[in-house]
Amino acid sequence: xxxxxxxxxxxxxxxxxxxxxxxxxxxxxxxxxxxxxxxxxxxxxxxxxxxxxxxxxxxxxxxxxxxxxxxxxxxxxxxxxxxxxxxxxxxxxxxxxxxxxxxxxxxxxxxxxxxxxxxxxxxxxxxxxxxxxxxxxxxxxxxxxxxxxxxxxxxxxxxxxxxxxxxxxxxxxxxxxxxxxxxxxx
Amino acid sequence: xxxxxxxxxxxxxxxxxxxxxxxxxxxxxxxxxxxxxxxxxxxxxxxxxxxxxxxxxxxxxxxxxxxxxxxxxxxxxxxxxxxxxxxxxxxxxxxxxxxxxxxxxxxxxxxxxxxxxxxxxxxxxxxxxxxxxxxxxxxxxxxxxxxxxxxxxxxxxxxxxxxxxxxxxxxxxxxxxxxxxxxxxxxxxxxxxxxxxxxxxxxxxxxxxxxxxxxxxxxxxxxxxxxxxxxxxxxxxxxx
Numbered sequence: 001x002x003x004x005x006x007x008x009x010x011x012x013x014x015x016x017x018x019x020x021x022x023x024x025x026x027x028x029x030x031x032x033x034x035x036x037x038x039x040x041x042x043x044x045x046x047x048x049x050x051x052x053x054x055x056x057x058x059x060x061x062x063x064x065x066x067x068x069x070x071x072x073x074x075x076x077x078x079x080x081x082x083x084x085x086x087x088x089x090x091x092x093x094x095x096x097x098x099x100x101x102x103x104x105x106x107x108x109x110x111x112x113x114x115x116x117x118x119x120x121x122x123x124x125x126x127x128x129x130x131x132x133x134x135x136x137x138x139x140x141x142x143x144x145x146x147x148x149x150x151x152x153x154x155x156x157x158x159x160x161x162x163x164x165x166x167x168x169x170x171x172x173x174x175x176x177x178x179x180x181x182x183x184x185x186x
Numbered sequence: 187x188x189x190x191x192x193x194x195x196x197x198x199x200x201x202x203x204x205x206x207x208x209x210x211x212x213x214x215x216x217x218x219x220x221x222x223x224x225x226x227x228x229x230x231x232x233x234x235x236x237x238x239x240x241x242x243x244x245x246x247x248x249x250x251x252x253x254x255x256x257x258x259x260x261x262x263x264x265x266x267x268x269x270x271x272x273x274x275x276x277x278x279x280x281x282x283x284x285x286x287x288x289x290x291x292x293x294x295x296x297x298x299x300x301x302x303x304x305x306x307x308x309x310x311x312x313x314x315x316x317x318x319x320x321x322x323x324x325x326x327x328x329x330x331x332x333x334x335x336x337x338x339x340x341x342x343x344x345x346x347x348x349x350x351x352x353x354x355x356x357x358x359x360x361x362x363x364x365x366x367x368x369x370x371x372x373x374x375x376x377x378x379x380x381x382x383x384x385x386x387x388x389x390x391x392x393x394x395x396x397x398x399x400x401x402x403x404x405x406x407x408x409x410x411x412x413x414x415x416x417x418x419x420x421x422x423x424x425x426x
Contacts (some may be wrong), residue, residue: 031325075320078390129354137353145351151415155345 001077002044012037026080032085034114035093038068042098046074047079053105055113059140062087094120246402249332265390266296273307276313278339280378290376297383303329314342314355320362321416327363332398337382338365341372361411364397
């Protein structure tokens with residue numbers, strides 16, 4: 001494990017190395033070197049299995065964090081390569097030439113976060129939603145409750161109760177309520 | 187109806203369909219629905235216009251109840267033959283298979299499953315309904331022959347249930363297709379579904395399950411609601 005981490009640190013200036021457990025580690029690589037690093041891991045270090053690709057929205061920092069999770073079937077090591085891309089101009093180099101399943105992940109990320117991967121096959125097609133016109137729904141500024149209320153005719157009279165308080169009132173109506181509600185958002 | 191009447195009715199329908207296609211532009215015409223020429227097995231060339239050839243341009247029509255005892259007899263007969271479409275939309279569809287087993291056995295109530303909307307008259311919307319599925323539900327519902335009944339299963343169809351704030355699932359089913367019976371719960375057990383069928387039969391016998399007519403009557407309202415959320419409306423307006 002340490003061997004591969006040392007190598008990637010030396011070769012690609014990997015920062016922020018986290019060893020999660022014995023066979024799982026994450027490194028952060030700059031945007032320009034990320035695909036190079038993933039290619040190198042696949043071709044020379046035996047990380048031939050692509051586990052998944054995902055994205056985290058760091059809205060406060062104005063950044064998206066992309067994660068390429070790779071697996072080495074020989075040594076059974078999982079290595080996550082993270083990289084930050086700009087949130088406003090979210091374009092990332094495509095990795096579709098490395099594994100075919102990356103196509104699907106990149107289509108999903110484009111629909112959910114609006115990240116563009118130029119050159120990725122079928123990237124323009126709908127992934128799950130059809131005819132979505134609003135901002136990408138997984139961006140954190142998208143307010144799903146507000147969207148739902150404006151779009152889907154909410155039924156009036158819907159109320160939310162705290163189960164502890166509600167049950168106490170039902171079971172012991174004559175006694176003062178001692179159970180405290182934990183979350184205040186309805 | 188005489189042959190002449192029939193022909194004039196068909197022509198009227200075709201004209202209306204043509205007007206619909208013109209009014210809506212080409213927006214909903216997908217590549218496979220475009221007018222084209224195909225070669226038949228015998229080598230002759232046939233013109234195909236799927237919008238006319240495959241779809242009906244007619245709006246659904248209201249069917250007036252017949253007089254007195256005839257309608258009562260028909261309703262009794264309808265109540266005893268409920269043919270459910272095998273179409274699962276959400277998590278609730280897992281509650282339907284047990285009904286076909288000896289334990290719950292819906293056949294004893296005259297309820298059975300069919301694989302195609304053309305042969306069924308009851309539609310169970312089983313749980314949460316995403317917009318994508320709703321589009322298919324509308325197409326399927328309009329293909330079913332009248333009189334048809336809709337059972338809405340689970341709280342998601344009533345007020346959105348636990349998905350009330352989701353961007354992709356609808357909150358109230360009755361704004362998109364008319365609902366005869368709601369079966370509340372999350373999830374309702376198969377017994378609740380059987381109770382729902384019993385309620386539906388009661389309604390049919392009482393002549394109150396006339397929601398297919400309501401759909402025809404308020405067709406524009408339903409279509410407007412449906413089009414509000416189905417943004418890529420790429421099907422003909424009055425399908426089948």
